[in-house]
Amino acid sequence: MKTYNYSELSSTEIQKLVQRNVDPANEIRTIVEDVIANVLQHGDSALFDYALKFDKVELNKLYLDKAELEEIAKAISADQKTALETAYSNIYKFHQTQLKTEDKVETMPGVTCWRELRPIEKVGLYIPGGSAVLPSTFLMLGIPARIAGCHEIVVCSPPQKNGKVNAFIAYVALMLGIDKIYLAGGSQAIAAMAYGTASIPKVDKIFGPGNQFVTKAKTIIQSTTTTAIDMPAGPSEVLVIADETAIPAYIAADLLAQAEHGIDSQAVLVCTSADIAQKAIAEVEKQLPVLPRAEIAKLAIDNSYVVIAGSLSEAMAFSNQYAPEHLILATHSWEQITGSIINAGSVFLGNLTPESAGDYASGTNHTLPTSSYARAYSGVSVDSFVKKITFQHITREGINNIGHTVEVLAELEGLHAHRNAVSVRMSPSTP
């Protein structure tokens, strides 16, 4: 792995190091726009065509129903069921605490304001199902949707060549009380959920990761329809901050867990100890070759780097500029530095907290901002599935208290009808 000394890096060099390719998929824009236009125009018929073309399967209907899902789910072992249920339970426990009611605030006598949560009525979950089958993603999106109380949860996942979905996906659907999975993948699935087809309902917001076609479709939909999206998603990434108390074998395992995702994944080590860094690199070389996805991981590691920092605070300064999706603090002194974290998606504290625990079962959500989006975006949570609506109530006393202020401000903005809406209520002749 390429190694840099923080103190020798100019700010331009740091800028370059932390830069990710924001929109590598722009060249596929036209392709995706065609798919979207085709689904908008031909609906279900386009989806059948794409299933044949991309998923190599001739479907006779665009969904699996409850009985079919139950049949498919039988293939799961007891051990796998228990693992999925433990993950479900932890994720549920953590996300449940995010659903909060808020207090009313009397901003001046007779003027009361508050916010109430309402679930987004119709949400669409995209669950990838091609080479990577990700039941964990289904849990991460389905559980907060259920806790929020969304009325309709539409799930799309690409069909396998047998016209079905994977057994784990089917099992998670049943755990979540979802009775139908729509057999559509790629940008055509996103278009179907944004516009609706005869089979697939139109939704208000679309969630979920996917390949570059899916991501491109989501960003197009977001800027051309009223359907919202969870966030733009790029390749996964981890940044490990380590000091002399870190364990090289753990660091290496964490870097490789990230690297195996895809050749464009990035695994960055920022270490205050050159010795630990060297040992971690040696461990990477030792652990890598025996991995089933070694080829992918190798390319991702080639694309990654190490920064030697003079102190944990220097390391954190670099991390904040990078704004990592996953941040691991591989140090005994993590409690001293969490306060200085500004930009990160999810943080893993100490030597015994691997990122893969958060990917599956610690309870936090694994749908997180990548590509430095952590500067402005949060990961998915129950918040992502609700709106917070503001309410205000004004009494007779309240309108007398606030009225003049509103009149003056409306007047200075030149909005007389705004002024009048208050004046008419303050008039002594009105009821």
Add this chain to the structure above:
Amino acid sequence: MKTYNYSELSSTEIQKLVQRNVDPANEIRTIVEDVIANVLQHGDSALFDYALKFDKVELNKLYLDKAELEEIAKAISADQKTALETAYSNIYKFHQTQLKTEDKVETMPGVTCWRELRPIEKVGLYIPGGSAVLPSTFLMLGIPARIAGCHEIVVCSPPQKNGKVNAFIAYVALMLGIDKIYLAGGSQAIAAMAYGTASIPKVDKIFGPGNQFVTKAKTIIQSTTTTAIDMPAGPSEVLVIADETAIPAYIAADLLAQAEHGIDSQAVLVCTSADIAQKAIAEVEKQLPVLPRAEIAKLAIDNSYVVIAGSLSEAMAFSNQYAPEHLILATHSWEQITGSIINAGSVFLGNLTPESAGDYASGTNHTLPTSSYARAYSGVSVDSFVKKITFQHITREGINNIGHTVEVLAELEGLHAHRNAVSVRMSPSTP
């Protein structure tokens, strides 16, 4: 105003009534893309050119400093200062309660998860300043940014022909402790904040309303850079639900307050009483002609309509399909129906709560989702200026409790390095 009977409307007709033109500005896309490209390439020099071209002023620098703002702000009367300060105080009081710390959750023994808030470091506020000068918008964006603790608040507002900003804008800047206003308007201001120029810093998220050029620039920026935006913004709108306890003169004043915003504003009345509806329409005709912005309001009212509903619950069903930015419940029984609100930006309860109170001073935010975006988006709040970062900590006991679950799930997703990151920590030989 055109009047419909809810019971006679087919679902297609309702669909058509609640439909807003999502993207009327698509034809200006090329113009805006050119402006963005020009600012990206020429920076400050492009901004000077646009100030000359669009704002008709030759600037010698692109900002006003504190001394200049103080000089400009002297023009305000004591009464206006008091009104701005009362608004500030109410908005601050309500928004302050939105900044919450969250509890830690032990999802299983030894596995602890929580969220911590972090301000978005650099935010950009766009404050319109052409024909409409909106100091209230500056308060609505600046106050939550301050409460969130954003490190850098960049403010852009178009220069007037004298090369300055309006006195109210200057005064609000000083109230907020903002010492600089950048003199840039339109899509060029959005581009400058997204990419940064020699004078104007690059920000992580851009907030604020604007004309169709500004809105188009925001949606382009959102899909092509890592800079986020608050929300897409369309023409303002109100939906009033009224029954026989409503006061026609108040309804009319509220409809007209909305209508005076612009010719594309929409003011919808959904009334369970044909008599009250008729009287409200008569009141609109009476109040409209004397307004200074009567011409604008007249065109907006022509673009609006009345629906006669059989009951409040029918009225609410229509409103939920419309998903209004502003919802007024002009009825004594508002407490009985707030629970059935699904989609709305901000809600005004009872006959004495005019929407204009919320526009200025009740305490709620007036930056709200329009064009049916209220189905999936919330209005601006302190939430909009922070990220919620998840944290997790696992102890030795915790890794033993959660380890097997993670191993099984990583295995079934075919991610062996993910599995290994846990296994290596469970090995009895490790520290």
